[in-house]
Amino acid sequence: MRPYRVCVSQPEAHPGPVPIRRPRADQARQVADVLRHQIYDGAYADGLPTEAELAGEFFVSRNTVREALSVLKNEGLIDRGTKVGTHVAVRKYDHGLDALVGLKETFKDYGDVRNEVRAVLHLAAPPAVARKLALEPGAQVVYIERLRYLGELPVSLDLTYLVPDIGEQVIGYPLETNDVFSLIEQVSGQRLGGATFALEAVSADPHSAATLQVPAGSALLMAERLTGLDDGRPVDLEYIRMRGDRITMRGNLVRSDT
């Protein structure tokens, strides 16, 4: 009935847990993964417990804890100093994956979102863009490129293609301080309906890295998102690069009826 040799179990005779003999790197990853989300959840605002305390919590050796902390340090998530202990180095921000909201709405509890407008252009839509926006190839679209800041921190680089009738009106408003989503609703007189999105992890090319002020090769969350009005018409195609070290996407899943 049990096809696996349970590698190391707690012997019945021992009341307490026993050390687990697995490759230290495997154990360190396991510890690092739990700690990472503890950090995101704000558990260690005043600093992490000592190595000895963590070794006790995770029932692993101090060397394993040290290796786990080194993984998190290399990710830039924590700082370590011999005198000052281990502290959280960066704060991550939650971006909801359950509803269609702009960044300013999303981050309203964290601080002000402002946009550096890098380009506002009229463009002849390449065939792939035109098809997604249900336009003829070569149709004029409005292209907006924004580097988005939370306070002084660049968090997201957004490349936006808007259908011409909506786009023309949207660029009549201040793009530095408004979400494009709310402007689309304002100028169209319609609510947004829904969006399809594709999300992936990519390494930052040197140019994008420099723009987002991260080291080249840093992990980015990259989204393609096609948003439609309430009547189903697609109006907004975006390519969004978010800093992996700063943004966590959160959501809920429900078991489908299979």
Next chain:
Amino acid sequence: MRPYRVCVSQPEAHPGPVPIRRPRADQARQVADVLRHQIYDGAYADGLPTEAELAGEFFVSRNTVREALSVLKNEGLIDRGTKVGTHVAVRKYDHGLDALVGLKETFKDYGDVRNEVRAVLHLAAPPAVARKLALEPGAQVVYIERLRYLGELPVSLDLTYLVPDIGEQVIGYPLETNDVFSLIEQVSGQRLGGATFALEAVSADPHSAATLQVPAGSALLMAERLTGLDDGRPVDLEYIRMRGDRITMRGNLVRSDT
């Protein structure tokens, strides 16, 4: 009414589009982003168009196309050869973000998912794990570590903590060929209800990179997912690393009532 100088627009007098004068790297990124998703959508199964054709489609110079293709080549997405042209180098696989399904269910149209079971352990739950699973700190949990393959390709490394009553029964079944989700439903006699998840992009540490057979530092999609039964009881806490070069998460968003 228009606060932006629209940097370059199509002059009324010109019937066709005119070249756009922006930094070439900005334009190249713009082209690369559209091409990337064309590639994912399977548009170029027989190879990409020539540089000249792409320059025509995107209304940019051939140098800009070349730079865009070089970005995609550095990502490992395409191969380029002087004689053979430009071809798609890797296939990406879609993972749905709308419903709670296991990897085997998710990838059933792509091929067989098999799991290399790296560890099956009884563990005393660290406080953070215990809290999420609504157990007492130090309670025995079942820990399973699997490297998941689609055919011969490693795509995902999953670290799973199961509550003891469910976990004990789950490890009585072959883990190489079953999703843990379906086993949980089988042994509990209950449907899964829902899950909360947090998704981010991280750079692979050397050990995880070696395990997933990607270069160290490669971008990974990393998820923490806490899954409950239909009655709401949390039973399954997972830390999942997916290869960024192989998996795209896809979903739909609906505008919330704000």
